[in-house]
Amino acid sequence: MSVTQEQADWFAEAFGKLVGNVEQAILGKEHVIRLVVAAMLTNGxxxxxxxxxxxxxxxxxxxxxxLDGTHSRIQFTPDLLPSDVTGVTIYDQGKGIFEFHKGPIFASIVxxxxxxxxxxKTQSALLEVMEEGRVTVDGVSHEVGSPFMVIATQNPVEQAGTYTLPEAQLDRFLFKTSLGYxxxxxxVTLLLDSSNRARDAGITPIIASSSVVTMAQLASEVFVDAAVLGYLNEIVTATRTDVSSTLGVSMRGALALARxxxxxxxxxxxTFVTPDDIRDLAVxxxxxxxxxxxxxxxxxxxxxxxxxxxLVEVAPPAFRAA
Incomplete structure (x- = not known):
């Protein structure tokens, strides 16, 4: 089922409102906010x-x-255990059964x-949920629900005592970006409002969880021409053969860019993808x-x-594939 122009206009308007709402807390970073919102609506x-x-x-x-849904924050530390993230099964003496107590990973935005x-080990527990969308404890699977999005942060300085994410785990993130100063x-605007110590506290929900699921489904139905997909694949293939790289982009990465x-x-x-969309998101x-x-x-x-x-070396398609 193809997306109509009316649906595209509605989506763009809703997307803009989401970005504008978040921008009340993060000033002057519209592009990064658009990336994060796009990730949420791509199930990434x-x-x-x-x-x-x-x-x-x-x-x-x-x-x-x-988002009018649940959210949680997990402060990662060296002593954090996988069960602190996913949850744990505890024996209830009164009922005489084992009950699963959900961890903070069970939220719309984590x-x-x-x-x-x-x-x-703890990183792997989180990244497994990101990939599978469910938690398995004592042989029983528990769905985390939808929408589900993880926003992970890391500090490029103070590397002592940290554990760098391996490439296979980095591959599970749709976007990697930074805010910058x-x-x-x-x-100056932020300094004038320096008494406001929690800018995010004033943000109120403007979209329901069910609407996020609807928007994500709509986005998955956007048309992509074969010529544009060919252009995408040429870019991905070039990362594997570039003289400066020892590991290029996997097929998972190519699929992520397409989505x-x-x-x-x-x-x-x-209602359709252009080569410019590929170029905008390539990095x-x-x-x-x-x-x-x-x-x-x-x-x-x-x-x-x-x-x-x-992106400079690979020429975009000049025609539409038959």
Whole structure:
């Protein structure tokens, strides 16, 4: 079933309202907010990597408050256990049965703060839920429900005592992005409002959980021409053969870009994906899935530079496939 222009206009309007609501807490970062909202409507997860104090946690809380659903925050520490995330089965003496007590992962929006500070075992427990959408404890599966989104944060500095996410686990995040520091005018505005210590607290829900599911389903039905998909595949293939990379983008990454491009196109009121949608999302979707060659890394080459170079080298389709 194809998406009508009327549905596309409704989606774009709703998308804009979601972004505007979150932007009340995070000023001057519209593009990053659009990425995070797009991830939620693509049933994907986001990894925010940035320096301390740039608003990563505020962004996650603001999005959670925008959604009329449940949300939770997990502060990752070295002593955090997998059961602290997923939940645990406890014997109820009064009833004479074992009962499952849900962990904080059972929420619509889950903020995994400083995910790289937890042990690999605990990280794996979280990332398994992200991939499967359910928790298995003592052989029994428990669905986390829908919508379900994890916003994980990590600090690129202070690496002592942290556990870097392996490439296979990074691959499970739809987007990896950062907020960065605000520009001068935005910084002055924030300083003028310095007495407001919880900007996200004023955000009120404007969308129901069921509407998020409906929007995600609508986005999945956006049309993508074969020529655009061919262009996407050429970009992904080039990441695997680039001289500066030792590991390119997997097929999971290619599928993630295709799905995200549909949501991105619909958020702009279009019923079809263009090569520009692929280009707009290539870096946040693909860069964190690339392993840079050690020599190139030593020379200062980054995964983002590799993707941008490929976007210059690979020509977009000039015609529509038959």
């Amino acid at each position: 997860h986001v990894l925010l990597e940035d320096f301390p104090g740039t608003g990563k946690t505020v962004l996650a809380k603001a999005l959670a408050n925008t 903020l995994a703060d400083e995910i790289n500070r937890a042990s690999p 605000p520009d001068h005018d935005t910084a 995200a491009a549909k949501t991105w196109a619909l958020s702009q009121g279009r 946040p979707v693909l860069a964190h899935r690339i392993m840079v060659d050690p020599e190139a890394d030593f020379a200062g080459v980054t995964a983002e530079e590799i993707v941008n170079r490929i």
